[in-house]
Amino acid sequence: MAKNSYKICLLPGDGIGPEIIVEAVKVLDTIGGLYDTDFFYTEALLGGIAIDATGTALPAETLEIAKGSDAVLLAAVGGPKWDTTDPTKPRPEQGLLGIRKELGLYANLRPVKIFGALKDSSSLKSENVEGVDMVIVRELTGGLYFGKRDRMYDVPGAGIDGAAGMRAYDTLEYSEYEIERIVRHAFEAARGRRRKVHSVDKANVLESSRLWREIAHRVAADYPDVEIIDQLVDNTAMQLVRWPAQFDVIVTENMFGDILSDEASMLTGSLGMLASASLGDGTALYEPSHGSAPDIASLGIANPIAQILSVELMLRYSFGMDEAADALAKAVEDVLDEGWRTKDIADASTLPQKTVGTTAMGDLIVEKLKA
Ligand code: IPM
Ligand code: MG
Secondary structure, eight states: OOSEEEEEEEEEESTTHHHHHHHHHHHHHHHHHHTTEEEEEEEOOOTHHHHHHHSSSSOHHHHHHHHTSSEEEEEEOOOGGGOOOOTTSOOHHHHHHHHHHHTTOOEEEEEEEOOGGGGGGSSSOHHHHTTOEEEEEEEOSSGGGTSOEEEEEEETTOSGGGOOEEEEEEOOOOOHHHHHHHHHHHHHHHHTTTSEEEEEEOTTTOHHHHHHHHHHHHHHTTOTTSEEEEEEHHHHHHHHHHOGGGOSEEEEOHHHHHHHHHHHHGGGTOGGGOEEEEEOSSOEEEEESSOOOGGGTTTTOOOOHHHHHHHHHHHHHTTOOHHHHHHHHHHHHHHHHTTOBOGGGOOTTSOGGGBOOHHHHHHHHHHHHHO
């Protein structure tokens, strides 16, 4: 029996999910061997695959397994098979939003760091991504994605040319405590970094943003050693491509964070590089920031690195295995430094024999860990 043991709930989901999660498990098993730790896995259904098997995107059994685990590793959910605009049909994304809510995972951390070897595959000129090292702290269980919503039919005047028609709404609501805890999380994170927090809102228009800003400053008063900068979300979208190195910690509302983190991921060259940790007061969940990429599913070419870097975050935040996490980060960096690339991060300078598939990329990282 190893010194430590942890139970991990695996949620492979849809599309490329099952392919990339296998690589992450390979990495975990290797780490377990090297650091005298046993990882026990239980696989469960989430997303489209769960809809097909049970009729719901988040089966009760999945939630039970997740809650009984020490950490959850999720790959990705969704695909054209389940795409629908019919509000009465189940959607894979409900599984994802549901498990975040049920586990109370209000803080989503998305670190964006440039790997030296990949600075030329960034969508910006390499001199503009020099020194980029930020973390986006996205509020994950409130705001627009969880607000009251509805679609109404036969609403007088809502149709074309004054006829009756459809109308829909979503609401962006935040309670004081929800803002307080996420902003505090961001300030705590900033203390271990460069002590700068950009609090991103749309306070020139939205009431929820004005409350956000007020609470953010109240929290900031407890952190005189950390600088707070208010920034409007449209400006942040622009600043991220103008001068991304200015950011240390960004904290923001659920949808703003969703959008800004996809944008920021391109600084690193590919959405396939961006990991994320979703933390709350109980079991945490780790997942890549990218989706299920149904267009390349089962082709064996998906980049497993974001999924593998999610394991790095799991080792750090859930198991306190910092040494193993550092070794894993280094292994990924070394593999990239040697020129190995999956298709999404390959460029004109990549040698054809160094363009590898999903499994080979996982193997290379495992080999580095063992070296
Ligand atoms: C993400 C994804 C999800 C989100 C979708 C799939 C619901 O885009 O994790 O960023 O919006 O949170
Ligand atoms: Mg997203």
